[in-house]
Amino acid sequence: MIKHNARNLTNEEFFYGHKACGGCGESLAVRLTMKILGERTFAALPAGCMSAVSFIYPNMAFTTNAIITPFASTGAVASGMAAGLKALGIENTQTVGFAGDGGTADIGLQALSGAIDRNDDIIYICNDNEAYMNTGIQKSGLTPYGTKTTTSPAGKNLPGSITMKKNMFEIVAAHGIQYAATASVGYPEDLMAKIEKAKNTKGTSYVHIFAPCPTGWGHGSEVTIELAKQAVDSGLWYLAEFENGEFILNKNPKEFASVENYLMAQSRFKHLKEEDIEVIKNHRDAKWAKMRKDWQQK
Amino acid sequence: MNRPKLKQWQEPVNIDAYPVGSTCPSDHLTSINAGWRTYRPVIDTDKCVMCLRCFLLCPDGVIDKSGEKLVIDYDYCKGCGICAHECKPGCIEMVKEEK
Numbered sequence: 001m002i003k004h005n006a007r008n009l010t011n012e013e014f015f016y017g018h019k020a021c022g023g024c025g026e027s028l029a030v031r032l033t034m035k036i037l038g039e040r041t042f043a044a045l046p047a048g049c050m051s052a053v054s055f056i057y058p059n060m061a062f063t064t065n066a067i068i069t070p071f072a073s074t075g076a077v078a079s080g081m082a083a084g085l086k087a088l089g090i091e092n093t094q095t096v097g098f099a100g101d102g103g104t105a106d107i108g109l110q111a112l113s114g115a116i117d118r119n120d121d122i123i124y125i126c127n128d129n130e131a132y133m134n135t136g137i138q139k140s141g142l143t144p145y146g147t148k149t150t151t152s153p154a155g156k157n158l159p160g161s162i163t164m165k166k167n168m169f170e171i172v173a174a175h176g177i178q179y180a181a182t183a184s185v186g187y188p189e190d191l192m193a194k195i196e197k198a199k200n201t202k203g204t205s206y207v208h209i210f211a212p213c214p215t216g217w218g219h220g221s222e223v224t225i226e227l228a229k230q231a232v233d234s235g236l237w238y239l240a241e242f243e244n245g246e247f248i249l250n251k252n253p254k255e256f257a258s259v260e261n262y263l264m265a266q267s268r269f270k271h272l273k274e275e276d277i278e279v280i281k282n283h284r285d286a287k288w289a290k291m292r293k294d295w296q297q298k
Numbered sequence: 299m300n301r302p303k304l305k306q307w308q309e310p311v312n313i314d315a316y317p318v319g320s321t322c323p324s325d326h327l328t329s330i331n332a333g334w335r336t337y338r339p340v341i342d343t344d345k346c347v348m349c350l351r352c353f354l355l356c357p358d359g360v361i362d363k364s365g366e367k368l369v370i371d372y373d374y375c376k377g378c379g380i381c382a383h384e385c386k387p388g389c390i391e392m393v394k395e396e397k
Contacts, residue, residue, distance in 0.1 A: 006350035006363075013359040016302045017327040020357065022334060022378030028357040058307050063325035188354055214378075222379030225355050 001200065004192035010035055018061035020053040023221025025185045025211030025228060026127040027053070030098055032188060033125055033207075036195040039064055041094045042085065044078040046108060047071045048100040049134040050127065074099040074108045075115035078122040094123065094199060101128040101142035104208075105168045112206075116175040119203040123195075126168065126206070129213035137216045141166040144236070145283065146276045148268045149216075159276040160268070164283055169208050173242040178203035180242040184210040186229030190239055190250065197241075210237045218267025227265060233257035235284045238291065247295035259284070299362045301371045302327055331358070335377030337392035343367045345389035352381035352390060 002008070014034035020027040030050055034041060043066040045051040051068045054061035069077035078097035085093050099108050104126040112124060131149050132138040139152040139161050146154075147161040154160040172180045179201040183191040191209060198205035212228050214221045231237040234257045239250040259281055263269040272280075307328040310316045341352075346368060353361040353368065360371040361381065382390040 006354035009354065011300055011362060011364045013301060016325075016359055017331065017374050018358070019331065022357075022376035023380055024357050024378075028355065031357065031359050032354075058322050058326060058328050060322055060324055060326040063302060065324060185355075220379070222383035224357070224378075224380055225384055 001193075001196055004036060004196060005189055009192070010038075012039070014039060014041070014063045015054065015061055016063065017059065018050075018053045019056060019059075020049065021213075021215045021221070023214045023224045024049075025213060025224045026050060026100070026129055028185050028224075029125070029127050029191070029209040029211045032185075032192060033096065033098070033195050033209075034062075034064070036192055037094045037096060037123070037199055040092055041065075041096055042081050043067070044069050044074055044081060044095070044097045046074045046097075046099050046103045047134070048103050049129075050098050050100070052134050069097075071103060072107050073111045074103060075111035075113070075122075075124060078124065079115045079118065079120040082120050082122050095121070096123045096125060098125045098127060100132070100134070100140075101126060101130060101168075102132045102138075102140035104128075105141035105166045109171075112172070113175065116172065116177050116204045116206070119178065121202060122204055123198045123201075124204065124206045126208045127211050128168075128208060129211050129216060130165075131213075131216055133213050133216040142168060145280055146263075146269060146272050148271060154271040159272060169240065169242070172206045172208075173247065176245065177206055177242065179205040180207070181205075182208045182210070182238060182240050184228045184232050184237055184239065185212070186210075186225055186227070186232055187239060187251075194241070216268070218270075219265055223265065227262065230257060230262040230265075234259045234262045235288055236262065236280070238288075240291070240295065247291075249291055249295045249297045252292065252297050256284075299369050299371060300364050301360070301362060301374070304328070304330060304373065330373040331376055332373050335375060335395055337377045337379065338372065338395055339370060339375065339377065339379070339381050339390050340393050341368055341370065342389040342391065345387055347387055347389075349386065351384050351386065355380055355384050
């Protein structure tokens with residue numbers, strides 16, 4: 001399998017001239033994914049930032065075939081596209097769905113579940129920026145504890161969102177999927193290696209990409225990559241894979257980087273008190289204790 | 299530079315001129331993003347060691363690596379500053395746009 005890096009990555013762009021905010025982590029995830037999958041790729045995008053920024057009539061930022069799907073049906077439309085390509089005898093293609101965290105963990109969950117159940121030959125990418133950003137920062141199932149969003153405001157009584165992130169990766173893995181992985185735009189080489197694996201997987205594959213959003217998170221546009229890396233280093237996000245029925249933890253830091261530095265760099269967490277940060281740390285430690293015990297480490 | 303180019307496009311003048319189905323082929327850009335920028339990244343090509351980290355991490359893919367030196371497509375650079383922030387030798391400077 002090719003080991004991708006900046007040097008051997010194609011100079012060709014397949015997602016270009018889009019209108020995403022400056023410093024958008026999600027658009028970097030889509031750009032790198034498209035570069036690995038190549039020009040014979042068919043993309044399905046539900047309502048969400050990535051379709052809103054690339055299909056602005058008469059602009060079209062994808063240089064390949066791409067379609068906007070109903071919000072709930074990324075998995076179903078991608079399945080249909082793969083079936084259509086097969087019926088027409090069009091070979092050497094990739095079918096990919098790019099959905100956000102809300103479009104994956106909440107609204108599109110059953111269509112994704114159906115696609116994995118049928119083991120259709122598609123790649124499903126979840127671009128996780130931890131809220132419904134396109135519609136103005138509403139809480140989703142993947143919004144972490146203590147996040148200030150417009151539907152989970154922080155105040156005297158509540159620290160913002162009071163639920164933890166849904167275990168989306170484990171939910172997908174529980175289907176017995178062919179290949180699933182988590183990645184972060186802060187670790188681009190790892191991200192590209194996982195997309196390459198997904199590309200070479202026969203059957204459904206799922207890659208969950210952690211991608212900061214300067215607009216929704218309230219941080220400078222230049223620190224997007226740094227924050228994505230800090231999230232992994234501080235243990236609030238993890239890099240893992242699910243292959244042949246086994247969980248593999250790719251990165252197991254001996255010591256976590258400072259959670260406070262990561263949280264306080266973003267205005268969505270600025271209001272957090274010490275006891276709220278303690279809740280976040282305890283949840284992180286419990287999650288890591290379980291992962292370290294049950295998952296293989298490589 | 300090897301990047302998708304701006305296309306000329308005529309707005310349909312009456313209802314019959316509107317296409318049935320897809321409105322245009324892929325890779326159809328009719329407007330540029332340069333006006334979004336407050337600061338423009340400028341690469342000091344003498345100091346640049348061609349590590350290509352900026353090329354890898356640019357969300358807009360505006361840095362072209364096909365030539366001997368890196369070239370930025372200023373039509374589509376939004377000036378987010380990721381390239382300058384991530385550049386290890388520190389050879390990208392963010393310069394305020396005039397006017």
